[in-house]
Amino acid sequence: xxRTLCLILVALMCCSLSAQAVATDIVYDGEExxxxxxxxxxxxxxxxxxxxxxxxxxxTPAEINYVxxxxxxxxxxxxxxxxxxxxxxxxxxxxxxxxxxYLSNSWAKTDGYTWSQTNTVNMGFSGSxxxxxxxxxxxxxxxxxxxxxxxxxxxxxxxxxxxFSKLGFASDMNRLSYRYKVYxxxxxxxxxxxxxxxCPTVDSYLIVYYQ
Numbered sequence: 001x002x003r004t005l006c007l008i009l010v011a012l013m014c015c016s017l018s019a020q021a022v023a024t025d026i027v028y029d030g031e032e033x034x035x036x037x038x039x040x041x042x043x044x045x046x047x048x049x050x051x052x053x054x055x056x057x058x059x060t061p062a063e064i065n066y067v068x069x070x071x072x073x074x075x076x077x078x079x080x081x082x083x084x085x086x087x088x089x090x091x092x093x094x095x096x097x098x099x100x101x102y103l104s105n106s107w108a109k110t111d112g113y114t115w116s117q118t119n120t121v122n123m124g125f126s127g128s129x130x131x132x133x134x135x136x137x138x139x140x141x142x143x144x145x146x147x148x149x150x151x152x153x154x155x156x157x158x159x160x161x162x163x164f165s166k167l168g169f170a171s172d173m174n175r176l177s178y179r180y181k182v183y184x185x186x187x188x189x190x191x192x193x194x195x196x197x198x199c200p201t202v203d204s205y206l207i208v209y210y211q
Contacts, residue, residue: 025037025097027097027098027099027170027209028099029099029102029168029209030099034166034209034210034211035209035210035211036168036207036208036209036210037160037208037210038157038158038159038207038208039097039157039170039205039206039207039208040155040157040205040206040207041203041204041205042149042151042203042204042205042206043149043202043203043204044121044147044148044149044171044200044201044202044203044204045147045148045149045150046144046146046147047120047144047145047146047147047148064140064141064142066089066092066141067089068089068090068091069088069089070088070089071086071087071088071089072087072088072089072137072140072141072178073086073087073133073136073137073140074086074087075133075136078185082184082185083182083183083184083185084182084183085129085133085180085181085182086179086180086181086182086183087129087133087137087140087178087179087180087181087195088178088179088181089176089178089179090177090178090179090194091176091177092174092175092176092177093174093175094172094173094174094175094201095172095173095174095175095198096172097170097171097172097205097207098170098171098172098173098198099168099170099209100119100121100168100169100170100171101168101169102166102167102168102169102209103115103119103166103167103168103169103206104166104167104168106166107164107165107166107211108164108165108166109161109162109163109164109165110159110161110165111158111159111160111161112156112157112158112159113156113157113159113167113206113208114154114155114156115151115154115155115157115167115206116151116153116154116155117151118148118149118150118151119148119149119169119204120146120147120148120149121146121147121148121169121171121200121204122145122146122200123135123138123143123144123145123146123197123198123199123200124173124197124198125138125195125196125197125198126195126196127180127193127194127195127196128180128191128193128195129180129195133180134195134197135197137176137178137195137197138176138197138199141176143174143176143197143199144199144200144201145199146200147171147200147201147202147204149169149204155206157206157208158208159208160208160210163210163211164210164211165208165209165210165211166208166209167206167207167208167209168206168207168208168209169204169205169206169207170204170205170207171200171201171203171204171205172200172201172202172203172204173198173199173200173201174198174199174200174201175196175197175198175199176196176197176198176199177194177195177196178194178195178196178197179192179193179194179195180192180193180194180195
């Protein structure tokens with residue numbers, strides 16, 4: 001019996017996904033705080049695979065490590081460089097298993113869920129810059145603006161049938177904060193704010209959330 005269990009464990013370690021049982025974690029889903037015990041980890045693919053060059057977006061460069069105050073990205077507008085827009089590195093962080101969306105509609109008591117559809121997570125951003133500028137900053141830093149996870153086979157994840165639950169999708173995220181500065185034609189700084197982009201990484205999750 002022990003030998004059989006060892007072989008099963010080895011096989012699971014070799015798979016591209018892993019089912020994990022962890023101490024109950026708490027996450028805010030945008031409406032309320034919910035709990036989760038069990039999840040499966042998957043590898044996502046970069047959808048856009050792009051980078052910035054001359055104001056256009058092309059293939060993504062490798063992830064870049066910046067120091068505080070280092071220039072990440074610069075562009076001009078107005079035809080004659082009337083306005084200059086800059087993004088200077090401030091800080092970077094990593095967020096684990098961030099809630100993206102529910103995959104089931106209502107809370108129910110069930111012993112498990114089966115999922116096979118592709119899931120996608122997009123970059124989030126906050127601040128004064130436009131979404132287009134924020135995307136260029138992210139990809140210039142080597143981050144993904146969109147990633148998708150496909151499931152070769154229908155995936156089943158068990159749930160505790162004695163508790164109300166929903167199946168959900170989550171992703172690890174890179175968080176990049178930068179100083180966004182705008183200069184007019186006279187060289188006067190007209191705006192200086194801290195903006196943030198939150199970009200998906202390779203690891204995504206199917207998670208059973210509980211009330």
